[in-house]
Amino acid sequence: MPLKRDFFKIPSCAWERGLGDIPERPASSSPDRGIALGGFGAGSFMYSISGAFGPWALKVGAYDQMWLEAGAFHIYEKSGTNPPKVKTLSSNPVMKPVWNKLRTGEGRYYALHPKGWVTYDCFDVDISVKFFSPIIPNNYKETSYPVAIWQFRVANQTKEKSEVSVMLTWPQPPFSGNLPRKGYKNYLKEQGDFIGLVLKANHPENVVETQDSEWCIATRRSKDVNVTYSLSWNKDGDGSDIWDDFKSDSILGDKELDGSNSAAAIAVKVSLSPGETKTFPFVISWDFPVVKFGDPCGEGTEWWRKYTEYFGKDSRASFNIAVEALNKHKDWEAKIDEWMNPIIDDQKVSKWLKTAAFNELYYTQFGGTFYEAGLKSGHEREYMGLHGDDHKFFVMESMTYPWCGTFDVRHYNSIIYAKYWPEIERDTLRCTADAIVHYDPLHQTPHDFGTPPEDPFYSFDSYGCLKRHWKDLPSKFIQQVWRYYYMYKDEEFLDYCWPAIKLTYEYMKQQDTDGDYLPNNDSAGPIADSTYDTWYLFGTSLLCGGLWVGALEAMEKMAEIQKDAVVNKVSQWLKKAKANLDEQLWYEAKGYYKIDTASKDPNAIMTGGLNGQRYCESFGLDDILPKEKIVSHLRKVYELCVVPMTDFNGDGIGECGAINGKREDGTNIGVNQADEIWAGTSYFLAAMMYRAGLKEEALRTAYGVYYITYENESTAYWFNTPEAWRDGGLQPRPSNPEQYQRPRAVWELLLEVRK
Known part of the structure; x- marks a missing residue:
């Protein structure tokens, strides 16, 4: 032998x-x-x-x-x-x-x-x-x-x-x-x-x-x-x-x-x-x-x-x-x-989840990454002369979407910096605070730090979201600052970011155009006004409204720490915003929250609609909506957006991840981004499902993303995970190359499982 x-x-x-x-002619380029x-x-x-x-x-x-x-x-x-x-x-x-x-x-x-x-x-x-x-x-x-x-x-x-x-x-x-x-x-x-x-x-x-x-x-x-x-x-x-x-x-x-x-x-x-x-x-x-x-x-x-x-x-x-x-x-x-080794040896974590989590980290090195040790030439000083002793950092959104440190997308995956490289997280948020205070006269949160052919960290928001008035970015900034403070109790950091938080909070208050204490999506123009930039939302949306409620939860805590009188106004807004979001969007007959109040398909369900809940449940804040309704909504997302996808192993449950949205009758919405499966969004969703007690549903949802990325011969997306694919894993977007910032959100699930 x-x-x-x-x-x-x-x-x-x-x-x-x-x-x-090497598979022949897979979807991966x-x-x-x-x-x-x-x-x-x-x-x-x-x-x-x-x-x-x-x-x-x-x-x-x-x-x-x-x-x-x-x-x-x-x-x-x-x-x-x-x-x-x-x-x-x-x-x-x-x-x-x-x-x-x-x-x-x-x-x-x-x-x-x-x-x-x-x-x-x-x-x-x-x-x-x-x-x-x-x-x-x-x-x-x-x-x-x-x-x-x-x-x-x-x-x-x-x-x-x-x-x-x-x-x-x-x-x-x-x-x-x-x-x-x-x-x-x-x-x-x-x-x-x-x-x-x-x-x-x-x-x-x-x-x-x-x-x-x-x-x-x-x-x-x-x-x-x-x-x-x-x-x-x-x-x-x-x-x-x-x-x-x-x-x-x-x-x-x-x-x-x-x-x-x-x-x-x-x-x-x-x-x-x-x-x-x-x-x-x-x-x-x-x-x-x-x-x-x-x-x-x-x-x-x-x-x-x-x-x-x-x-x-x-x-x-x-x-x-x-x-x-x-x-x-x-x-x-x-x-x-x-x-x-503690993660490798942790029997609570499935092997495939360990595989996906570690291997998705490739993007932190290979994602067009920038990490600096000082300005050499081109300007006399760093932006506004502010904290030149920091070390600015970004990855690209993707090579096809050449935006530096895309802020709406980092919301899903930046837990890896907050937990493992907190100085990078701190410096990133301080730079964002600078842009809020000094770059935009309306004090919006910028989409990005710029693009390499221009002048990153001096010319912000190359994608142009300040002109389109995105409704999710300010809330994400407030939540990310809270997460870092909650984890490290860094008073100096919070003092630095607090003026930016207040300014971008005041901007968001102005986005309530009907007096319900919630931002109103209008999606005027060629690009929509949230991270789903070709999927138009109108009126009160679960996505932007939920993020706003989560941001108010965080701001209330931070205002108390800062001993700022604005806490009273924030508390009033929070109470009314939370109640109105629930009242306007809960669909009792179907047991889920509707996508918005005024779009073409207002009764549709959105996979990522409750994203504002994740930072709250993970970092010491109250739920953005009643817990039992959150669980019901997530169960319905699984039923409508995960189970019907392509079933590769014959068990009756799809292995593709979660499609971004469905009409109430289970049919596709017919909008490109609504009909796509976003790898990082599915991982982020799975983390919320797991936290809500839907553990089997969470792992099956996430396994579908893993399977399409690392096991499916017709896709072969390993170390090249796309932003999106269609049911079955094909037709990636962007197409060449596919590698994308968001799929590192798998760490949200892995860390949730290990709690």
């Missing part, structure tokens, strides 16, 4: 797929994805399920759907008297033609973000690798580093002595789109046992974001580890130069194979006696210190990336970053495990 393979231990809840098993690498705001790339480096998101706000043809790991194995096996650890067809690529299924890919693993079944010895970047809760230093670590494990269970070499080939990758990065020059760097190759770019035609930028590939020597390298080989050839050098004797010649400086390679060789196991690391680090908004080749504002706070701003840090990673990666991984 063959011995069981001796690989790295991998959690059973890790997502798993055969290496290179990019199914060859995987773990995102690189710290917050450092630039990011994925190590994909075909064992390739890509896609890419190096430039803030940009996305490049490419996989490196010259970047890969390679194995040379010689076991006993058997002939050597030399293979490239990727099945991606873009790889160099002379390289001996893996066949589909010769390895298994596992993902539980921020960690990933690959095991290989095509060698005599047992070879596996794990890889990660140091994404660590309550850590703002290492979590910002531009670095990725791979640790190989080689276990010899044969009866023969074996030799194994691992080579990493690395080209000078493009930056983003057609932006120039040239003037290549490679250097050997050594410090004690550490050895690295630095790939630099210096040329007068480079843009500011690429000039003097550098990559580093590095490893560590020891008495058991032989390290060799090639300082230059031709990335534009067929790959035979570096392949032949490695294949001939399992080592590299410590020299240049050409003068192009277009690529480099580093190799580690170990010998193993029978029964012996060895591990050794590789590190990829990079140093692109500048972020530029506006015209990348012309005028624009420049910022320093967050990691430059620790490594300087002179574009010479990649080797130092690699050395720190080689020194400390075990400690970093231990801190990651300290966070992950």
Whole structure:
């Protein structure tokens, strides 16, 4: 009987797929994805399920759907008297033609973000690798580093002595789109046992974001580890130069194979006696210190990336970053495990929910992320000269919807910042408060911090919601401020945000046009006036009215803490708004709350209509409506919007998530957004269901989103979760790429289950 393979231990809840098993023509525009690498705001790339480096998101706000043809790991194995096996650890067809690529299924890919693993079944010895970047809760230093670590494990269970070499080939990758990065020059760097190759770019035609930028590939020597390298080989050839050098004797010649400086390679060789196991690391680090908004080749504002706070701003840090990673990666991984393991081991949480929650975090690194360490040029000071010592942060709504830190959407998923990176949450809300006070004369809450082609954090609300007078944004701001205060009792923070809260509260009072103490949706113009921006609401709506009641609940508490006399007026508004919302929208005959009072389908039901309840029930506030009616409404949402969706497993209950709305007779409303299933909204709904005691309904609702994202072969949305799909999981929107900000709302459900 063959011995069981001796690989790295991998959690059973890790997502798993055969290496290179890419579905043909799925709905996803990019199914060859995987773990995102690189710290917050450092630039990011994925190590994909075909064992390739890509896609890419190096430039803030940009996305490049490419996989490196010259970047890969390679194995040379010689076991006993058997002939050597030399293979490239990727099945991606873009790889160099002379390289001996893996066949589909010769390895298994596992993902539980921020960690990933690959095991290989095509060698005599047992070879596996794990890889990660140091994404660590309550850590703002290492979590910002531009670095990725791979640790190989080689276990010899044969009866023969074996030799194994691992080579990493690395080209000078493009930056983003057609932006120039040239003037290549490679250097050997050594410090004690550490050895690295630095790939630099210096040329007068480079843009500011690429000039003097550098990559580093590095490893560590020891008495058991032989390290060799090639300082230059031709990335534009067929790959035979570096392949032949490695294949001939399992080592590299410590020299240049050409003068192009277009690529480099580093190799580690170990010998193993029978029964012996060895591990050794590789590190990829990079140093692109500048972020530029506006015209990348012309005028624009420049910022320093967050990691430059620790490594300087002179574009010479990649080797130092690699050395720190080689020194400390075990400690970093231990801190990651300290966070992950209690969740992994929690028997109350289903495996699929753990899988979804961790893996949706890819977007926090790969979502066009910005995280800064100061203004470089373009303005004399930060916006209005306010708290320049903070660290501004955003992810894009999506690459197709290029808005920075979209505020209505973050309401669903920002629990991950509030709980795990609270300084990011604090700084984000303070910046929003600044915009409310100083940017808009009406003191509305802006939709976003701007868009990268313009001037984020100076020119707010690029989407234009201030002109359309969205009715959900001010309430969401008030609720988010309350959540942060409730969690951390930060009096200074509340003092700072309180003027903005009062101003945006006064603005919202003016949106009551009929004297019922509730905002009135009118949706005049080409875009509707809430997060459902193509689904028009009219009169009193459950969505905006419920959020307003929830905001008044929060404001009443904060006014008491501030000892502000406005508390009396807030309490009056709250009492009347809550009563009127219930009276106007409760549909006794059907047992749910209607969508609004004056639209084409006022008796319709909205999946996300009770979103204002979530922050109240989670953070010490009263329910926005009678509890028994909330439960009845959520049960009806399940009956009308979840159960009838496509049933993939034959149990009579749909596995797609919750459609956004239905008419009272169960038919579709016939509006694009109403007839869509929003992944993040379904997860958020599931959290409310679970809290309301509808636990089976909650988990079935959320499982449908998980199934469409991670299991369904016709969709293949893993690490690319769309904002929306139609019943059955197809027709995603936006379509290319699909990746979207909101699905991290799955953490609302996971944390609810763990309470």
